[in-house]
Amino acid sequence: MTEAELRQEITRLARSLFERGYSVGSAGNISAAVADGYxxxxxxxxxxxxxxxSLSKLDFEGKHVGGLPPSKELPLHLAFYATRPQCRAVVHLxxxxxxxxxxxxMDDExxxxxxxxxxxxxxxxxxxYLPYTMPGSPLTGEMIxxxxxxHAAVLLGNHGPVVSGPDIASAVYAAxxxxxxxxxxxxxxxxxxxxLSTRQIAELRARYGEP
Structure with a gap:
């Protein structure tokens, strides 16, 4: 997918999430990797x-290089890219x-x-599960x-889910x-x-792997 195509895909999938009530107002943010950044x-x-x-363009260090300024949640997105080589997209809702x-x-965090x-x-x-931090706090990225x-996905305490994936569609579907x-x-x-039983879970992980 070219960068131009990815820009269209991010916009299309984001609109679909919004129209079906997965985000309201200006809540939520999405990122995806391109050849020279994000x-x-x-x-x-x-x-x-x-x-x-107008989507924000960032280099691999997270420096803003084009478009409008990025979401304040940039640190948590960069944390997934830094720690999961297979990660090519992040969705926070x-x-x-x-x-x-x-x-x-809950019993098991x-x-x-x-x-x-x-x-x-x-x-x-x-x-x-990750304990509450102020939205946009660098501490969220540090915890990730x-x-x-x-973990491919985390749940931010009193805030919401963050899901990573190998491409933008996979990340959205997982979210x-x-x-x-x-x-x-x-x-x-x-x-x-x-x-599901322990055996059933093990069979699924053996066949499909960890996300």
């Missing part, structure tokens, strides 16, 4: 009303159910979503770097799967749902 949604922009030519889940206590469906295992993997690439899994978990709270 493209990112601008600060204080709506995912539903992006201009492909404030989607309702995942954000609601981020406000609740290293695997925050219960293994209810196979696609959670296949597309999201082990969701790591501290994971050393072990959608995370939100659907969070919705199922919220709907099933207190009902003792049937989980």
């Amino acid at each position: 493209l990112m949604t601008p600060t204080n922009s709506s995912l539903g009303h992006l201009d492909p030519e 404030h989607s309702t159910y995942a954000t609601a889940l981020s406000c609740l206590p 290293d695997d925050f979503l219960e293994p209810i469906t196979p696609y959670l295992i296949m597309r999201v993997g082990r969701l790591k 770097r501290g994971l050393k690439g072990r 959608e799967e995370l939100e659907e899994s969070a919705k199922l978990q919220m709907l099933l709270r207190g009902q003792s749902p049937r989980h």
